[in-house]
Amino acid sequence: MPTVTNTTLSLTQRLDIAVDIVDALDYLHNHCQPPIVHCDLKPSNILLAEDMKNASKSHQSSGTVGIKGSIGYVAPEYGEACAVSTLGDVYSLGILLLEMFTGRSPTDDVFRDSLDLHRFCEDAFPDRVLEIECLISVIGLGLSCSKHQPKERKAVADAAVEMHAIRDEAYLMFAGSLAIDMEGKGEAKTAQ
Structure with a gap:
């Protein structure tokens, strides 16, 4: 009988991965001289694909000359012939966070006309x-990173600080819930 492996990442695993991604982007943008712009931040380029684990499937890259990045992840200003910038990566980061925590790809068939992953999440938020x-908090961060206008996007250093705080708060909540659950099981055993 073949073994079935669980390909769904837990919330804590997703939070840890998100922190690592934001930290790496912060390093590229703020701690390298000159700053490095990634230009194609998407799940398959960070070893995450549709199942959030296996990077064997990749998204279609844009073949348009002058646009840097992949369809669904590329910053809107790149379609208007704007120069490559760290804010383009912040946009891609926002879309990536929204995808990781909603399970929806920005290239999903439901997104057409004026509906995209950002608008889908914005309409549902909070x-x-x-x-x-x-x-x-993560969806809010993803939305603030993936704003249409570059000047409205959160700075990656601020996104890194916020992502760490979100993860740390989640860990405290999970630890508190676990302690209460374990305490309740201990009381149940004592009552027997």
Whole structure:
């Protein structure tokens, strides 16, 4: 009988990966001289694909001359012949975070006309996002990074600080829930 492997990452695993991605981008933008612009930040370029684990499937790259990046992840200003910038990477980071925590690809067939992954999440935020505070926070961060206008996007260093805080708060919540759960099981055994 073949073994079935779980290809779904837990919330904590996704939070850890998101922190690592934001830290790496912060390093490229703020700690390298000259700053390095990635230009194609997407799941398959960070060893994450549709199942968030296996990078064997990659998204279609744009063949248009002058546009740097992949369809669905490339910053809108690149289509207007704007110069490559770190803010383009921040846009891609925002889309990547939204994808990691919604499970929706920016190239999903449901996104057409004026509906894209950013608008989809923006319309659901915060009322229709699962009532898990860290999810609301991550989706909010993804939205603030993937704003259409580059000057409205969060700085990557600020995104890194915020992502660390979200993950750390989630760990504290998970640890508190686990302690309460374990305490409840201990009381149940004592009562027997």
